[in-house]
Amino acid sequence: AQSVAQPEDQVNVAEGNPLTVKCTYSVSGNPYLFWYVQYPNRGLQFLLKYITGDNLVKGSYGFEAEFNKSQTSFHLKKPSALVSDSALYFCAVRGPTGNMLTFGGGTRLMVKP
């Protein structure tokens, strides 16, 4: 069975500082990895994905994520956080042949001015 772990319920960071939201996964075969963001009372929005190729993936709103196969991790990063980045972030994984996307429990990012 595939699974995703987001070990931090909440991450606090000051505006302008770099941020990291952690994600580790378990899946059979090569993983398809995703990050989604959810703003209050809204559905999820796609941020970025890793399918194959370069381990550093760039996405929307200045976010990027680094795929590390040996550590089975896919951490979300941003060099300089904005207050408007405050939201709930979800990591998700899918196997190469599966139909189902499995989400982590979510990490709330709080960026303080």
Add this chain to the structure above:
Amino acid sequence: NAGVTQTPKFQVLKTGQSMTLQCAQDMNHEYMSWYRQDPGMGLRLIHYSVGAGITDQGEVPNGYNVSRSTTEDFPLRLLSAAPSQTSVYFCASSWDRDSYEQYFGPGTRLTVT
């Protein structure tokens, strides 16, 4: 395009009542899915469909039925609501199973008393 729409936005049911959550998309997407979101548990897949006339169970299908008579619509039916089904429900769609970006609706907040 309206994208993915869901109705109603809010619903309160009594235990044992039935209802249908509506989901529609106008992007001609083949793949549609239903998730429920519970605090700390991320999103869990209830049912999905890879095309009209084809549906399959996800991670937590018990207590829910779906059908897919058209490409556009993917309703979720609760036959006999239970308090454990109190949750926020999201519908999502994508071009096909191998499309990497899912588009989410705004969600339906359901309370079962």
